[in-house]
Amino acid sequence: MHTIQNTLYVMTPNAYAHLDNGTVRIEIERETKLRVPLHHIGTLVCFGNVLVSPALMHRLADEGKSLVLLDNSGRFKARLEGPVSGNVLLRLAQHKATADPAVTLETARAMVAGKLRNSRSVLQRAARETSDGEESAILSRATDALAASLRTARDAADLDSLRGVEGEAARGYFAALNLVVKPQMRGSFQLDGRTRRPPRDRFNALISFLYSMSMNDCRSAVETVGLDPQLGFLHAVRPGRAALALDLQEEFRSVLADRLALTLINRGQLTASDFDEREGGAVMLNDCGRRAVVAAWQARKQEEITHPLLDTKVPLGLLPFVQARFLARTLRGDMEGYLPFVAK
Structure with a gap:
């Protein structure tokens, strides 16, 4: 409790x-x-x-x-x-905010900044921990590139520019992520670019599955506080798309999903036998693999972390709910601008 x-x-x-x-x-x-x-x-x-x-x-x-x-x-x-x-008033505030280009851009910038800072943290830790000097240098250059993207994102003049910065930063991040995998595991787990529908390798299949569970949690968080999950800031509004949940998810991709994926791979908790290859080259977790990932995901969500803004310990699984409430408070005018979660 x-x-x-x-x-x-x-x-x-x-x-x-x-x-x-x-x-x-x-x-x-x-x-x-x-x-x-x-x-x-x-x-x-x-x-x-x-x-x-x-x-x-x-x-x-x-x-x-x-x-x-x-x-x-x-x-x-x-x-x-x-x-x-008060939910109707909150949703009215949300609709008003998303109709204001300046507020939309400011909120989207904050969300992208949270994503880039947390992604950079994953690569920084890997650069410190590797004993391979050449790989450490490559990872350090990737963290520098993310820092540059962070600066560029702050000055993005519109949403299209911001999305372009975020997309380019993501490509650089995923290219470097292979070096965070232990050398002895790379024969089975290598990202061949980021592929989604369908995933084309085991690493992509794993993070896609984790992103799906993370998305579910973010949508629950958004709906729990009374926000409209379809109406987002960074992601374009499309019928049937939970744009706001996708927005909220961005800052948690590396903190929750990517870090867990790397742990499962590097500790040998998942192997090639936990994945099946389908016709056309699609790679998916099999039933045994899915059960292992779900169990690890639920255990991971019980771990506690000190939230930098609350200065109190919070289970990782409740972070989306905390951040959704921050977003609701921002829209109501109780907070001066959305502050994303940034892992230490």
Whole structure:
């Protein structure tokens, strides 16, 4: 259980949340694990099989507070709200912001900056840790290139220019990522450029699968705080595309997905036998590989990190929810510009 920015997240299976006078009490196997005054809670978010008493549901509705239900993997299921809700005002603010080219560009710049800084951090760490001097020099040049892209992104005059900078930076990043793979693993795991539909090698297949799960978490985060997932800043609006969730995902690609992919490869937790090659050259995780990656992903999300803005420990799996709330606060005018998550 974690309380972050007036949101109580209950992540323990079979936990029971109920009302005890003016307090929300969380029990596990009839033992009280947490008590939080109801007036300290704005939203109750329950992952998976968490029981919520009818009395607590009614009280949340009476006081204009939200109950959000997610499945075990964090996929958004439903939001229960009373008749009084600020979500319409938040969505109006979101629509107003996305209709303003200056606000859209400023927000998109922040998101790209978060992505570039976190990508650079992955390569910087690899440059420090490798014992191969030539590879260290190549990785260092790649981090310098990302620093240059970061400066260029800050001065991008429009969204097309910003997307161009981001795309070029991503190509350089993925080209260098092969050197983060341990030499003995490179025979089985090499990125042959970034290929998506379909992935053409095992490394691409792995990160595509991880990006898909990350995207699911970001969409859940966006919907949990009441934002419209279809209306983004950096990604163009298209029918059926969760543009805002894609926006939010950018700062987490390297922090959550790429780092986990590299860990699974470098520790030998995944091998060539966990992938199948299909007709036409497509490469996909097989059932055994998918189970291993999902288990590692869920374990990774339980790890805690100190959030630089909150100065408190937060499970990695809740980072998208924290950042979605920051974005909502920015749109409401409670924060002066969106601040992306940047890993230390």
